[in-house]
Amino acid sequence: xxxxxxxxxxxxxxxxxxxxxxxxxxxxxxxxxxxxxxxxxxxxxxxxxxxxxxxxxxxxxxxxxxxxxxxxxxxxxxxxxxxxxxxxxxxxxxxxxxxxxxxxxxxxxxxxxxxxxxxxxxxxxxxxxxxxxxxxxxxxxxxxxxxxxxxxxxxxxxxxxxxxxxxxxxxxxxxxxxxxxxxxxxxxxxxxxxxxxxxxxxxxxxxxxxxxxxxxxxxxxxxxxxxxxxxxxxxxxxxxxxxxxxxxxxxxxxxxxxxxxxxxxxxxxxxxxxxxxxxxxxxxxxxxxxxxxxxxxxxxxxxxxxxxxxxxxxxxxxxxxxxxxxxxxxxxxxxxxxxxxxxxxxxxxxxxxxxxxxxxxxxxxxxxxxx
Numbered sequence: 001x002x003x004x005x006x007x008x009x010x011x012x013x014x015x016x017x018x019x020x021x022x023x024x025x026x027x028x029x030x031x032x033x034x035x036x037x038x039x040x041x042x043x044x045x046x047x048x049x050x051x052x053x054x055x056x057x058x059x060x061x062x063x064x065x066x067x068x069x070x071x072x073x074x075x076x077x078x079x080x081x082x083x084x085x086x087x088x089x090x091x092x093x094x095x096x097x098x099x100x101x102x103x104x105x106x107x108x109x110x111x112x113x114x115x116x117x118x119x120x121x122x123x124x125x126x127x128x129x130x131x132x133x134x135x136x137x138x139x140x141x142x143x144x145x146x147x148x149x150x151x152x153x154x155x156x157x158x159x160x161x162x163x164x165x166x167x168x169x170x171x172x173x174x175x176x177x178x179x180x181x182x183x184x185x186x187x188x189x190x191x192x193x194x195x196x197x198x199x200x201x202x203x204x205x206x207x208x209x210x211x212x213x214x215x216x217x218x219x220x221x222x223x224x225x226x227x228x229x230x231x232x233x234x235x236x237x238x239x240x241x242x243x244x245x246x247x248x249x250x251x252x253x254x255x256x257x258x259x260x261x262x263x264x265x266x267x268x269x270x271x272x273x274x275x276x277x278x279x280x281x282x283x284x285x286x287x288x289x290x291x292x293x294x295x296x297x298x299x300x301x302x303x304x305x306x307x308x309x310x311x312x313x314x315x316x317x318x319x320x321x322x323x324x325x326x327x328x329x330x331x332x333x334x335x336x337x338x339x340x341x342x343x344x345x346x347x348x349x350x351x352x353x354x355x356x357x358x359x360x361x362x363x364x365x366x367x368x369x370x371x
Contacts, residue, residue, distance in 0.1 A: 002253065003251070003253045004253070005131065005250075006049065006248065006249065006250050007050055007051055007052045007251075008053045008246060008247065008248050008249070009053070009216060009234075009236045009246065009247040009249065010041055010042075010045075010053065010055050011055065011056050011218035011235070011238060011246075012218045012237070012239065012240070012241075013059060013239040013240065014029060014031050014058055014059075014089065014238065014240045015034050015067045015070060016032075016034050016060070016061035016064075017064075017066055017067055017070055018035075020061060022061075022062075028221070028284075028285050028288055029238055030274075030284060031061050031240055033239075033240055033274055033277065034061070034239065036272055037239045037240060037244060038074070038239055040271060042078065044266065045248070048248055050080045051127075052080055052083060052127055053075075053080060053081070053082045054082075054083055054084075054216055055082065055084045056085055056087075056175065056176055056216050056217055056219075057084070057085050057087025057089075057175075057176030057218045057219060058088065058089045058090060058176065058218060058219065058238070059071050059084060059087065062089050063089060063091055063093075063100035063101050064101075065101050065105075068101060068106075069109065072109050072112075075113060076112060081113075081127065082113050083113055083114040083127065083174065084110050084114060084135070085114070085135045085136060085137060085138075085176055086103075086106045086137055086139055087176040087218060088147055088149070088176065088219070090106060091106055093141075103121070103137075103141070104121075106121065106137075107120065107121060114133070122136050122137055122158060122159070123135045124162045124166075126169075131169065132172070133171075133174060134159065134171060134172070134173045134174070135174050135175075136155065136173065136174070137175075138176050138177040138197055140152060148198060149177035149194065149196060149197050149219075150198050156203070156206060159203075159206055160206055163207075163209075163210040163212070164210075172212075172215075173207065173214065173215045175203075175217055176219050177200075178197065178200070178217050178233060178235060179196075179200045179203055179204060179215050180200070180204070180226040180227070180231065180232075181196070181226060181228075182220055182224040182226045182233070183323070184346060185301075187200070189299070190295070191292070191296065191299070204228065204231060207231060208229055213231050213259075214231075214366070215231065215233045215234070216235075216236070217233055217234070217235045217236075218235060218236060218238070219235070221237050221238040221241050221324055222235060222323055222324045222326065223326030223359045223360055224326055224359050225358045225359055225362065230367065230368075232261075232366075234263070239268065241281060241285065241324065242281040242285050242324055242325065243278055243325045244269075244277055244278065244281065245267050246265070246267075247264065248263075248264045248265075249261060249262065249263055250262040258365060259365070259366035260363055260364070260365055260366070261364045262363045263358075263360070263363070263364070264361055265326070265359075282318065282321045285324075286317045289317055289319070289320055290313055292320060293313045293317075293320075294313055296316070296319075297316075297339070304339070312335060312339060315332065315335060316343065326348070326359030326360045327357045327358075327359045327360055329347045329348060329355060330346060330347045331344070332344055
């Protein structure tokens with residue numbers, strides 16, 4: 001079987017028409033550039049003869065109907081199919097409000113982008129001969145209306161039925177929340193766990209059972225490729241925060257039947273009014289990093305006193321920006337030993353101590369999953 005195709009990924013574009021933009025002093029991302037950034041990314045991607053484009057959530061600033069409508073109309077003009085799933089910003093409440101859509105409204109906006117059945121929040125589509133895409137909604141609300149990253153039992157049962165029927169297909173899964181940790185201790189840390197699917201282990205168990213090896217996620221706004229037990233979770237940074245990336249993937253089978261996935265990443269370097277966008281947005285992120293850094297220093301596992309954390313925080317001004325950029329190698333030799341070891345542990349280094357530069361440009365060999 002010949003199976004060769006090319007596709008793109010844009011994540012977390014947070015589209016915001018100018019009249020809908022609202023300011024928050026601590027936000028890390030620049031929704032002001034959302035429209036020109038996605039226009040530029042789409043223009044670049046149109047040059048690549050793509051078979052399809054994936055957008056794993058946070059399509060809009062905060063679920064505004066006019067922003068969803070604008071994006072739907074813009075994506076309809078592309079020469080290749082586009083598939084989306086909702087992010088937490090796309091459906092911030094279970095029911096619609098005066099300024100946002102509700103969870104059940106989302107598929108109605110994107111019927112040509114995966115949701116042929118507008119009564120379902122999950123879908124399974126053959127997007128190319130021999131290639132199946134499963135889009136999952138990871139936004140759920142508890143009885144108090146609190147938004148959670150979770151798949152319920154009905155979704156997991158539906159997924160298992162779908163996978164049983166997909167014999168000998170290449171299956172790719174797209175979901176907003178991360179399924180494999182992209183940061184040390186992400187699933188247990190107060191700052192990291194909200195980006196994780198809180199029942200990720202259940203999803204991973206099902207995917208491993210059926211040999212699914214590729215998951216595409218967003219939400220975290222970082223460039224990272226995470227691996228666990230034969231499965232890759234490829235998360236893509238946001239178009240509206242440093243380093244403003246998008247990705248291009250080439251999949252092919254070689255003459256021995258092995259599956260290869262080549263990953264390339266590019267960035268938006270300027271938009272009108274922001275002529276050195278990466279430098280400006282890195283500075284923006286650094287200027288807003290202090291509360292985040294203090295929390296890292298004062299929460300477990302470091303648990304430093306506030307006065308000590310305040311002294312160390314300036315050394316970590318660009319820590320999150322460098323994480324977001326991908327392939328980071330940290331040297332915090334000026335920090336006390338415990339803090340130094342903790343923060344250097346976020347470097348892109350594999351358990352065997354070797355530098356693993358796979359977050360932005362690499363080629364993955366998708367080996368068969370262990371039985």
